[in-house]
Amino acid sequence: MPEITYLEAITSALRDAMRDDRSVFMIGEDIGHFGGPFGVTKGLIDEFGPERIIDTPIAEEGFVGACMGAAWMGERPIAELQFADFIACCFDAIVTVGAKTHWRSGIKLPMVLRAPYGGGVRGGPFHASSPEGWFVGVAGLKVVAPATVEDAYGLLRSAIDDDDPVLFFEHKGLYRRLKGEAPATGTRTPIGKSIVRRAGSDVTVVTYGSGVDLALRTATAIEGAASVEVIDLRTIWPLDLEPVLESLGKTSRLLVLQEAARSTGAGNLVLSRVAREGFELLDAPPALHAPIDTPVPFAPELEDGYLPSLDSLTRALRDLLDY
Amino acid sequence: MPEPFVTIPCLDVHGVTRETRLALFRLVLLQRIAEERVMTLYRQGRIPGSVYTGRGQEAVAAAGGLALDPTDVIAPLNREMAAHFARGVTVGDVFRNYLGKADSPTRGRDGNMHFGMASKDVFPLVSMLGDLCPLIVGAALAFKRRGEARVALTFWGDGAFSVGDVHEGLNLAGVLHVPAVFVIQRNGYAYSTPTTRQMLNTSITERVRGGWSLPCEEVDGTDAIATYVAIRAAVERARNGEGPQAIEAVSMRMEGHAAHDAGNYMDQDEKRRYETERDPVERLAARLLLDGFSAAEVDSHRQAASDEVAAGLAEAELSPAPDPASLADGVYAQPL
Numbered sequence: 001m002p003e004i005t006y007l008e009a010i011t012s013a014l015r016d017a018m019r020d021d022r023s024v025f026m027i028g029e030d031i032g033h034f035g036g037p038f039g040v041t042k043g044l045i046d047e048f049g050p051e052r053i054i055d056t057p058i059a060e061e062g063f064v065g066a067c068m069g070a071a072w073m074g075e076r077p078i079a080e081l082q083f084a085d086f087i088a089c090c091f092d093a094i095v096t097v098g099a100k101t102h103w104r105s106g107i108k109l110p111m112v113l114r115a116p117y118g119g120g121v122r123g124g125p126f127h128a129s130s131p132e133g134w135f136v137g138v139a140g141l142k143v144v145a146p147a148t149v150e151d152a153y154g155l156l157r158s159a160i161d162d163d164d165p166v167l168f169f170e171h172k173g174l175y176r177r178l179k180g181e182a183p184a185t186g187t188r189t190p191i192g193k194s195i196v197r198r199a200g201s202d203v204t205v206v207t208y209g210s211g212v213d214l215a216l217r218t219a220t221a222i223e224g225a226a227s228v229e230v231i232d233l234r235t236i237w238p239l240d241l242e243p244v245l246e247s248l249g250k251t252s253r254l255l256v257l258q259e260a261a262r263s264t265g266a267g268n269l270v271l272s273r274v275a276r277e278g279f280e281l282l283d284a285p286p287a288l289h290a291p292i293d294t295p296v297p298f299a300p301e302l303e304d305g306y307l308p309s310l311d312s313l314t315r316a317l318r319d320l321l322d323y
Numbered sequence: 324m325p326e327p328f329v330t331i332p333c334l335d336v337h338g339v340t341r342e343t344r345l346a347l348f349r350l351v352l353l354q355r356i357a358e359e360r361v362m363t364l365y366r367q368g369r370i371p372g373s374v375y376t377g378r379g380q381e382a383v384a385a386a387g388g389l390a391l392d393p394t395d396v397i398a399p400l401n402r403e404m405a406a407h408f409a410r411g412v413t414v415g416d417v418f419r420n421y422l423g424k425a426d427s428p429t430r431g432r433d434g435n436m437h438f439g440m441a442s443k444d445v446f447p448l449v450s451m452l453g454d455l456c457p458l459i460v461g462a463a464l465a466f467k468r469r470g471e472a473r474v475a476l477t478f479w480g481d482g483a484f485s486v487g488d489v490h491e492g493l494n495l496a497g498v499l500h501v502p503a504v505f506v507i508q509r510n511g512y513a514y515s516t517p518t519t520r521q522m523l524n525t526s527i528t529e530r531v532r533g534g535w536s537l538p539c540e541e542v543d544g545t546d547a548i549a550t551y552v553a554i555r556a557a558v559e560r561a562r563n564g565e566g567p568q569a570i571e572a573v574s575m576r577m578e579g580h581a582a583h584d585a586g587n588y589m590d591q592d593e594k595r596r597y598e599t600e601r602d603p604v605e606r607l608a609a610r611l612l613l614d615g616f617s618a619a620e621v622d623s624h625r626q627a628a629s630d631e632v633a634a635g636l637a638e639a640e641l642s643p644a645p646d647p648a649s650l651a652d653g654v655y656a657q658p659l
């Protein structure tokens with residue numbers, strides 16, 4: 001099997017979904033001939049034409065709202081944001097129309113919003129955020145964040161199949177760094193199922209998106225000193241906590257790792273639910289390893305210290321194990 | 324002594340059939356009578372939450388609904404009850420929603436006119452003004468993509484015209500050249516704020532034409548026949564591939580913003596004049612008399628609408644209250 005990147009997996013999922021289903025189309029800024037700011041849609045216009053790869057004016061409220069109207073009429077639109085930070089611009093359409101319509105009326109709004117998120121690319125306060133936490137807890141939405149090449153493909157295919165609005169947070173830092181075997185055409189990763197990525201017995205790291213790669217690298221680095229179990233949430237809302245509680249039955253120690261600032265993100269919901277549902281399983285206070293509550297800084301000296309790293313995670317794990 | 328005000332009949336537009344005139348009459352009457360009933364129920368404490376009427380704007384609602392073909396789709400706001408009726412939503416449905424019944428269109432999850440019906444291709448009202456503009460553009464985009472000769476229509480007020488989503492939606496509609504029709508109700512007020520304090524240029528027609536380069540026609544929104552003709556023509560242009568169309572329907576909100584608002588800030592003399600000269604229901608009734616219908620015939624239509632409203636309410640009152648145990652049903656179309 002050939003190796004492909006996380007970015008290529010997303011492109012393949014888009015291509016395969018559009019080949020399989022006429023009702024799938026894409027809309028976003030500069031996604032046509034230009035291929036989007038990261039080149040995710042490059043080449044798709046050659047195969048599918050401008051009727052299915054639609055360049056729009058700069059209008060996040062407009063084109064995300066339009067996706068909901070098209071979805072009402074039975075289409076399966078996929079909108080691309082240039083950066084996840086711009087999800088603030090279409091927040092209303094997502095949480096007001098997208099989230100509440102089915103519950104109020106039974107009308108389905110099958111649409112996917114792709115949001116390239118995350119730091120490590122010197123994007124600064126407006127191009128490196130992890131805003132996924134804003135949507136955690138919003139009834140009616142599904143929020144996914146793939147951490148592997150296989151899931152980049154499989155979760156996107158499932159998101160496109162899904163009858164609810166799905167927010168797809170794809171990590172910019174993983175786009176070209178992460179490589180893996182090309183997933184078989186048509187592979188689906190189920191939405192709403194977290195997964196154990198690495199088995200261990202001393203401590204459970206619960207994370208998603210870019211945190212998974214970091215946790216796995218750190219687990220390998222400290223292999224001799226501690227046995228780390230890594231759980232990838234994959235779907236961060238609604239949360240699938242079962243595998244976490246099962247794991248804590250074994251390790252009794254929990255560290256939640258996320259790239260979103262410490263008071264937002266998906267991690268806090270994991271912590272509160274473990275406090276309520278898994279208190280008796282714990283031997284130490286659960287830890288949260290996440291950046292401080294500021295916007296993402298630009299200068300390398302600042303951003304590198306802000307984001308979780310192999311060193312900082314190693315220290316955090318050591319503190320937890322030493323408790 | 325000032326001249327007494329008299330009702331100005333609707334213009335006689337050639338080509339609008341007697342059937343259409345009567346259909347419009349039924350719709351404006353149903354909205355007027357149902358809303359009067361709703362107001363009474365509200366004052367009696369029988370309706371939870373709030374009540375918004377479209378008194379003075381019924382003609383626009385009726386015309387917008389009736390101008391569509393059965394396969395078209397619509398997203399009305401809360402002044403447009405008659406548009407729901409034109410699509411086959413019943414008086415019973417409206418009362419069930421007002422009363423928060425288990426079998427209401429929203430199953431008691433939302434109240435008043437905050438509903439739609441999937442089966443009638445009526446999108447449920449979204450309170451966040453402006454949101455329905457891009458949404459209807461998207462529905463129209465679906466029609467264009469599939470090559471279907473269908474049209475998507477929505478309404479909003481002069482106040483909502485200031486919301487950013489409206490700009491994005493109109494611009495997108497133009498660039499994508501989709502069969503969408505926007506009916507903008509200039510009723511003089513946004514809650515308590517007059518249109519003159521919402522925008523420097525209060526001609527929405529000028530702004531739509533100049534700002535977004537879209538066709539827009541101004542029409543007297545208290546004249547059901549003229550409004551019907553204007554919207555119907557816009558719908559047909561959109562259907563024929565001429566792209567998005569707008570209508571500015573000028574009227575007056577004849578009551579406060581909602582049942583809790585007496586509208587004391589409105590010009591009372593102007594309102595009194597309007598109530599007589601430009602009441603959309605009476606203007607159409609006066610037209611029908613000029614058309615040769617007898618007073619008894621016109622009255623029989625009033626009675627029929629009144630009976631339909633009474634029957635709808637009686638039916639709605641029999642419906643059960645929603646069961647709290649069902650609340651989580653339908654959060655997701657595809658539950659995990």
Ligand SMILES: Cc1ncc(C[n+]2csc(CCOP(=O)(O)OP(=O)(O)O)c2C)c(N)n1
Nearest residue numbers: 402450451452480481482483510512513514
């Ligand atoms: C974005 C937004 N802001 C505020 C409100 C609260 N609100 C509801 S109706 C209204 C006035 C709307 O005026 P207009 O659009 O002219 O419609 P009308 O009430 O005259 O029919 C306001 C401010 C809202 N629904 N949406």
